[in-house]
Amino acid sequence: MQLNFITFAAQSQPLGQMIFYMSLKDTINMQKLPRHIAIIMDGNGRWAKEKGEDRLFGHLHGVESVRNIVEGCAELGIEYLTLYAFSTENWDRPAYEVTGLMELLVDTIRKEVPTLNKNNIKLHAIGDISMLPENAQKELKEAFEETSTNTGLNLIMALSYSSRWELMAAVKQIAIDVKAGSLQPEQITQDTLQQYLSTSSFPDPELMVRTSGEYRISNFLLYQLAYAELYFTNTRWPDFRKDNLYEAIIDFQNRERRFGKTGDQIREEIPIS
Numbered sequence: 001m002q003l004n005f006i007t008f009a010a011q012s013q014p015l016g017q018m019i020f021y022m023s024l025k026d027t028i029n030m031q032k033l034p035r036h037i038a039i040i041m042d043g044n045g046r047w048a049k050e051k052g053e054d055r056l057f058g059h060l061h062g063v064e065s066v067r068n069i070v071e072g073c074a075e076l077g078i079e080y081l082t083l084y085a086f087s088t089e090n091w092d093r094p095a096y097e098v099t100g101l102m103e104l105l106v107d108t109i110r111k112e113v114p115t116l117n118k119n120n121i122k123l124h125a126i127g128d129i130s131m132l133p134e135n136a137q138k139e140l141k142e143a144f145e146e147t148s149t150n151t152g153l154n155l156i157m158a159l160s161y162s163s164r165w166e167l168m169a170a171v172k173q174i175a176i177d178v179k180a181g182s183l184q185p186e187q188i189t190q191d192t193l194q195q196y197l198s199t200s201s202f203p204d205p206e207l208m209v210r211t212s213g214e215y216r217i218s219n220f221l222l223y224q225l226a227y228a229e230l231y232f233t234n235t236r237w238p239d240f241r242k243d244n245l246y247e248a249i250i251d252f253q254n255r256e257r258r259f260g261k262t263g264d265q266i267r268e269e270i271p272i273s
């Protein structure tokens with residue numbers, strides 16, 4: 001574990017000095033946690049290749065990081081964690097990799113539901129779930145039911161997800177409702193659009209993390225990330241652990257979030273006039 005060293009003179013101590021070891025976690029401001037963290041888990045393939053292994057070996061180890069980060073978020077009291085586990089574009093990967101990822105998904109859900117329940121974590125999914133193999137859909141449905149009454153961390157898996165797919169589906173449904181007369185075009189506001197997205201019941205992410213040194217959003221929550229703080233790290237996903245998460249959160253806490261206002265307005269809390 002990474003340690004920060006805080007040294008100060010303690011007058012009452014005979015040695016005149018005490019050394020306190022503070023973990024990275026201890027330096028997090030618990031009053032300023034992001035409510036929702038979204039993560040693009042990237043670098044499994046490269047991590048495996050660097051070890052002379054097959055890409056699936058990287059995904060397998062990526063699951064260890066998922067476990068560790070979910071646990072870390074639950075311990076901190078983060079309310080929402082969205083993980084980009086499989087994109088719409090990932091269907092175009094070699095068949096053996098897609099099959100391997102789907103098997104890993106089914107296996108992981110089956111094994112992890114008791115741990116989710118033990119930690120009061122509620123599972124959700126966003127994306128075109130109907131594209132997933134039937135056994136994966138069944139496993140997911142059961143996991144949603146079995147975790148539905150949990151009240152702690154909301155774990156949202158983005159599966160067969162892309163933002164452009166989501167926006168297309170939202171626009172299509174709006175058109176259907178307008179045609180049916182249940183929605184009038186003049187009633188459509190930004191809130192209406194938000195309500196048609198697959199994330200309608202979640203707040204927007206405040207922090208987006210991408211691992212493995214790529215500086216892209218890659219069709220992930222394009223609408224919802226409008227005001228998110230973006231954090232990029234070179235660490236490959238299978239090496240990403242709680243301390244890496246804490247570093248991202250501490251970085252987030254040192255940012256000035258302005259939401260279009262001036263820095264002075266934010267610092268002095270001057271109301272917009």
Ligand code: FPP
Binds near residue numbers: 101105
């Ligand atoms: C990106 O790395 C990762 C993925 C496409 C899949 C992420 C999946 C996991 C972490 C496993 C848990 C998820 C499930 C579905 C059980 P990459 O393969 O694009 O890596 P590269 O950019 O180095 O090639």
